[in-house]
Amino acid sequence: MSTAATTRPGDEVVIHRVVEKPMSTRRRVGIGVAISVLGLLSLLLGHNAQAHDARFDLSQGSEFFHVPDLVLPVAATAYVIGIILLAVGAYQAVRGFRPRGLRIAGTGIGALFMLAFLSWAASGGKGSTIDLLGVLENTLALAAPLILGALAGVLCERSGVINVAIEGQMLAGAWAGAMFGTLMGRFGGVLTALVAGALMGWLLAVFAIRYLVNQVVLGVVLNALSLGLTGFIYDAIMQPNANTMNTPQVFQPLQIPVLSKLPLVGPLIFDQNIIVYLMYALVILIQWGLFHSRWGLRTRAVGEHPKAADTVGINVLRVRYVNVILGGAIAGLGGAFMTLGSVGSFTKGITSGNGFIALAALIFGRWSPKGAVAASLLFGFAYELQTLLSLVAPPVAIPSYFLAMLPYLATIFAVAGLVGKVRAPGADGEPYVKE
C-alpha cells in the first residue's frame, strides 16, 4: 500500500490516492461467505415471522405530503432480501467487488438486512408499528454528541496530536453550557461551552506540544481533571442552588419553512435545534476544509510529516495549537448539545463515556470527517436499535444483556468487513522538536 501525491496542473490542491493491492482470494471469499450468511439469516427470519405484516410509520409529524404507513409482508420481504443477499454474496465470492464498490455494497447490504430484521421484529407484538422517523430522530440525538466529539478528534489527530481527552472536553462544555446557560441565557451558554472546551484543548496542547508529555497519559489525566473539577463545582455551587444555576433553557427545534415538511428527511434535517444545524455546518466545513483548503493541506502535512512541513515553511507548532484548541471547542459544543440541546440540566459525569465512543468512531471512520459521521451514526443507530428491540417485542425474546452488546457487535462487524486496514496519520502522537 503506498500513498501517491499527484498534483494537477493549475490546481495547488494535493490529492491523496490510496493504491490498494487487489484483495486476496481468501478475504474475497470470506466476505462473500459472510454476506451469504446474512442472506441465509434473512431467509430464516422470513420463516420465523409471526404476523403477516410489519407496519412502518413514515410520516409522523409531516402534514405536507402525507405518506401512508409502509406495510410490508414480512415473510416475503425477508425472503426477497435473503435471495438478493445470497446473490450478492455469491458475486463477491466469485468475482469480488472493488474496495469502493464493496463499501457501497456493504452499506446497501447492511440496510437491506436491517429492513428484513426490523420487519421480523415488528411482526412479533400485536399492532406494534415502527415509527421510522422517530427511530431516525433518536439515532441522530444519540449520534450528535458522538459526531461532534469525533470531529474534535479529527482536527487534533490530523495535525498529529492524539486526543484521548475528548470526554473531558465534552464534560467541560456540558458543565459550562448548563451553568452559564442558566446565568447568561442559552446563547451565552453555547459560547462559554465553546470556551470551556477550548480551554481544555489548550491544556492538552500546551502539555503535549510544549512540554512533550505522553499524549495518551495526558488525555487520561485531563479527563480526570475535568471530572473532578466539574463534579466539585456541581457539588459546591450548582446542586445547592439548582433553580438559579442548573436550569438552562433548552434550544427548541427551528423549523425551516417548506423543507421541514418533506416526509422523513424534512423533520430530520430541517427541523432541528441550532446546535444540530451548527453540527451539520461543521461537518461540511471540516470535510471540505481538510481536503480543499490551505489550512487542511497544512494540517495534513503537519500530521503526516512535520519535518517536511517545517522545511517548506509551515509553522508546525502553531498549526497544532490552533487545531487542538479548535478541536476542544468543538468537543465542548458536543457537551453543550447534551445540556442545552437535549436535556436541560447538568449532572456529574453526564457525558457517560460518550467521548470515548467518539474516539472509537474517529478511528473506525478512518480519521476522516465523513467516516467519523458515518461511524457515529452507526453507533447511534445501534443504541436506538437496542431500545427499539426491547420495546416492539420480536417473536424471539432477546435478553437485554445481549442487546447491550449490539453497538460493539456492529463495530466489530463493520471494522472487520467494511473498513479494512486503518492507518493513523503518520506523526499521530509524536511531538515535534525542531533540531
Next chain:
Amino acid sequence: MKAVKFAVIVGASALVLAACGSKPTTSSSSSTSGAAGGSATTSSSKAFTACMVLDTGGVDDRSFNQSSYAGLTTAATANPAIKPSYVSSNSQNDYAPNLTAEVNKGCSTIIAVGGLMGDAVKAAAAANPNQHFAEVDASSSGANVYGMEYNTAQGGFLGGYLAAGMTKTGKVGTWGGLNIPPVTIYMDGFYEGVQYYNRTKGKNVQVLGWNESNQKGGTFSQSFTDQNKGKTISAAQVQQGADIVFPVAGGAGLGAGAVAQSSGGKVMVIWVDTDGCESAAQYCPYFLTSVTKGITDSVDKYVTAAASGAFPTGNYIGTLQNGGTGLAPFHTFDSKVPATLKSELDQVKADIISGKITITSPSQPK
C-alpha cells in the same frame, strides 16, 4: 525532565480536585489511623458515634447515599448525643478498607449503604463480633448486623395502577438503568399494578419496556448518568404510544422529564426513590407522582433506637404498611387524578397490606 514534572503537577492537581468532588468534610479512609481512633473514643465517652460508609456516587447523589445520610443527620438533630460522620467509597475496592477504618475508629455503630457492600459487611461483622453494624439495601448477615430492605414492588404496584388509570393512549412505559434486582423490583411492581388494573377493570393497558415473566428482557439505558440516552429511550416509548413513563435509572431518568417538557403536557412521568418535586423540582409540573423508598426514615429510626441503647436486630423490610415504600403526593396533578381512582388506590394499598393482593416479583426481599 520538565515534561515529567508538569505531568506530575497536572496529575496531582487532578487527584486533589477529584477528591474535592466528594467533600472531604469528614475523615477519609486513608487518614484514619489507630491514633485518631483512640482520641475519638476517649474524648467522647458519652457520645454515640454513628459512622456511615457510603457507596460510590457521593453523599449528594440525589439517591440512596443522600437519603441514607439524611436519615443520620435527622436523628442527630433530634438527639445531640449522636455524632454523625461518613466516608465515601470511590470504588468497590474501598468497601472493606473503609469498614475496617471505621471499626478501628471505635464507632458506636457503622451503617453501610448499598447492597453491593453485603460481602464486605459480612466479613467485617464476622471479624468484629462486638461491633454493631447496619446495612441499607441488604438483609442481615450476622447477629450484629441489622438489615434494612425495602419491598418497593409494593410502591411500584400502586404506581402501575395509577398509571393504568391515568393513561389516555392505553400504553404506559417503564425502563431501568441496569437489569439488577434493586431496579427491576420497581418495574415488576409497576407491571403487576397495570395487570391488576386490567384484570379488575376489564381493560387492556399495555406496559412497554418490561414484562415480569421475561426477567432477561426489558429496556435499559445501561447507565445511571446518561441523560441524553434516557431522553431518547423515553422518546422511543412515547413514539410507541406511551403517555406515562416510569424511569428507574437515577439521574439518567431526568431525560424522561425533558421529553415530558417538550411534549407540552401530553406525557407524564412517575419519578422514583424520592419525591421528584423535591429532588428534581424543575420537572415537577410533569411528575404525576413518585414511587418512594423510605431509606431516610428507616435509618433515622435505627440510629435513634441504637443511641438509646437498644440496638435493633434482624431485618427491617420497608413496606406500604410501615411507610418504607409508597406513593408521594400528586402535587400539580392532585386535581387531575379522579377521586374514584384515589379511593381505588387506597383500597389497593389496603389489599396489599392485608395480603389480599399478592405480589409475585422475584426480586422481593424475603
